Amino acid sequence: MTKLVIFDLDGTLLDTIEDLANSVNFALQQHNFPAHPVDAFRFFVGNGVNKLLERALPEPHRNADMVSMLKVDFIQYYFTHSDEFTKPYPGITELVGRLYMEGYKLAVASNKVHAATVDLVKKFFPNIEFAAMLGQREGFPVKPDPAILEEIIQVAGVEKTEVLYAGDSGVDAATAYNAKVPFVGVLWGFRPRKELEDVGATVFVENAEELYELVVNKRK
Numbered sequence: 712m713t714k715l716v717i718f719d720l721d722g723t724l725l726d727t728i729e730d731l732a733n734s735v736n737f738a739l740q741q742h743n744f745p746a747h748p749v750d751a752f753r754f755f756v757g758n759g760v761n762k763l764l765e766r767a768l769p770e771p772h773r774n775a776d777m778v779s780m781l782k783v784d785f786i787q788y789y790f791t792h793s794d795e796f797t798k799p800y801p802g803i804t805e806l807v808g809r810l811y812m813e814g815y816k817l818a819v820a821s822n823k824v825h826a827a828t829v830d831l832v833k834k835f836f837p838n839i840e841f842a843a844m845l846g847q848r849e850g851f852p853v854k855p856d857p858a859i860l861e862e863i864i865q866v867a868g869v870e871k872t873e874v875l876y877a878g879d880s881g882v883d884a885a886t887a888y889n890a891k892v893p894f895v896g897v898l899w900g901f902r903p904r905k906e907l908e909d910v911g912a913t914v915f916v917e918n919a920e921e922l923y924e925l926v927v928n929k930r931k
Contacts, residue, residue, distance in 0.1 A: 713926050715842065715869045716810060717860060717892075719878035720821035720828055721756055722900030724803055725835060727823075728752055729796035730789070735767050738784035742777070744769060753901040757882045759822040759853040760785065786824065793827055799835055800899050802919030809923060811839050818843040818863045822853045822882070842867040855882050857890030864892070875926060877916075884910040895925060 721727045729749055736746035747755075747767060755766040764781045765773050811817055818841055821828045828846030843863040852858050864874055876887040879900025884907045887894030896907040896915045904915060916922045 712873060712928070713815070713875045713893075714873040715816040715818065715864065715867045715875070716926055717818045717820050717863055717874060717876045718807075719876075719880070719883045719900075720819050720823055720831065720846075722753075722879035722902070723800075723877055723883075723897050724807070724819070725797050725799055725831060727793075727797045727831070728756070728901060730793050731756060731763070733795075734785050734789035734792060735763065735781075737788045738764070738781040739767060741784045742780065744772070756901060757822065757880045759847045760824055789824075789827065790830075793831060794834060797831065797835075800919070804836070806919040806923050807836055807839055810926060813927075815926065816842045816867050816869065818867060819845065820854070820859045820863055820876070820886075821846045823847060855885035855889055857886060860886060860890040860892060864890075877922060879907075881906040881910040883907075884912040895922065897922065 718724050732749040732752040735752065739746055755763050760782060761778055764778045764785060768777060807817065817839060819828060819832050823846045825846035825848045829844050832841065832844045843866045845859050845863060847853055860876060864871060871892045874892045875895060876892050877895050877897055878884065879897045880902040884894055884896060888911055894912060896912040898904055898915055898917050916925060
């Protein structure tokens with residue numbers, strides 16, 4: 712029986728791609744690097760901000776020093792523009808509200824910078840008391856390392872068999888596999904179904920209603 716639902720953030724709860732793209736492109740342009748179309752960022756995101764910036768850089772400039780310089784501009788811009796185009800996916804606000812009212816514990820596990828993770832979750836789900844909201848923190852490993860899920864599970868006080876982790880990427884599927892918790896791939900996010908299948912995902916939902924039914928064990 713599921714007692715705790717852990718959500719990925721970008722591509723699962725929130726469509727953040729345009730604000731992320733605009734922020735990275737701003738940082739790139741500060742250093743005279745070319746910008747990328749928004750759609751390209753669907754394959755840049757997922758492994759944390761450092762990897763996002765590295766992937767956006769021209770290959771000859773992908774080094775730690777340049778990533779660090781871009782990161783300063785990216786974070787400064789993103790923290791003042793993170794919700795200009797960001798919005799919950801269709802049905803997500805209602806889904807989260809229903810699960811909360813029905814007594815499920817809810818949490819967020821993201822590779823987004825921790826402060827931005829907390830800010831966006833509080834902004835878009837202000838009436839929900841999450842058991843945990845964790846993003847990328849200095850000194851902590853990023854997904855697909857299972858540490859973030861294991862920390863949330865410990866805080867929530869449930870067994871791994873009572874958890875469902877929902878995400879849209881191969882990184883999320885691998886994180887669940889590494890943590891040995893059940894996983895469901897959402898098909899409305901940034902990455903194609905095949906990426907999740909290649910990591911071993913076998914359960915998928917196409918919309919928020921299907922996810923609700925899966926959580927409450929009504930899905931046939």
